[in-house]
Amino acid sequence: EVQLVQSGPEVKNPGATMKISCKASGFIFRDHCMHWVRHVPGKGLEWMGLFDPEDHESIYERGFQGRVTITADTSTDTVYMELMNLRSEDSAMYYCAKGVNSLGVLDNWGQGTLVTVSS
Amino acid sequence: IVMTQSPDSLAVSLGERATINCKSSQSLLFASNNKNYLAWYQKKQGQPPKLLIYWASTRESGVPDRFSGSGSGTDFTLTISSLQAEDVAVYYCQQYYTTAVFTFGPGTKVDVK
Numbered sequence: 001e002v003q004l005v006q007s008g009p010e011v012k013n014p015g016a017t018m019k020i021s022c023k024a025s026g027f028i029f030r031d032h033c034m035h036w037v038r039h040v041p042g043k044g045l046e047w048m049g050l051f052d053p054e055d056h057e058s059i060y061e062r063g064f065q066g067r068v069t070i071t072a073d074t075s076t077d078t079v080y081m082e083l084m085n086l087r088s089e090d091s092a093m094y095y096c097a098k099g100v101n102s103l104g105v106l107d108n109w110g111q112g113t114l115v116t117v118s119s
Numbered sequence: 120i121v122m123t124q125s126p127d128s129l130a131v132s133l134g135e136r137a138t139i140n141c142k143s144s145q146s147l148l149f150a151s152n153n154k155n156y157l158a159w160y161q162k163k164q165g166q167p168p169k170l171l172i173y174w175a176s177t178r179e180s181g182v183p184d185r186f187s188g189s190g191s192g193t194d195f196t197l198t199i200s201s202l203q204a205e206d207v208a209v210y211y212c213q214q215y216y217t218t219a220v221f222t223f224g225p226g227t228k229v230d231v232k
Binding site: 039045046047050095097100103104105106107110 | 170211214219221226
């Protein structure tokens with residue numbers, strides 16, 4: 001059974017950096033890109049970027065370039081998402097998701113990590 | 120690629136049909152394999168999104184057959200043939216045509232009338 005277990009909720013000050021994790025199990029990690037998507041309350045889903053375990057490359061949505069870093073530890077099948085210079089608009093539920101191979105179809109999702117940015 | 124959806128929200132009686140439209144700013148049909156790179160997700164409050172449909176019309180395993188997807192090129196439709204109470208959710212289309220830049224539509228909220 002595929003499982004994606006994310007780290008717990010976080011409260012951050014504006015300007016701070018957050019790093020959340022997603023531990024994967026139940027599938028061959030290196031065969032699937034891992035994605036991060038966020039859901040801002042009252043707004044829609046926003047794709048942030050992905051990590052490709054096959055070549056250890058990350059690709060980011062243009063709007064997050066320079067602020068987001070997605071990495072992974074393939075020895076523990078864990079993917080991380082770091083977002084810098086946080087602002088109040090970054091308050092959201094953040095989800096990791098497993099891609100179908102290298103496609104952008106997201107067939108399994110983590111439970112979500114709530115991040116609150118407030119002074 | 121910009122994705123739009125209509126309507127923003129709709130209310131349907133239980134057992135009635137719900138139809139959601141999704142439009143992309145460019146064709147999602149890949150000529151070499153004749154596949155449309157379009158997926159549909161269901162997002163219930165307090166839950167992560169759930170994949171319903173991919174390749175525009177292929178139902179994910181375990182998804183009830185009252186959910187169906189259709190369309191090609193730039194215009195797509197998600198149909199719930201007989202709305203059930205558990206279908207109350209926001210539905211999103213998503214394109215995965217452009218390599219590594221995957222955009223969602225703004226969502227359509229479905230409620231029971």
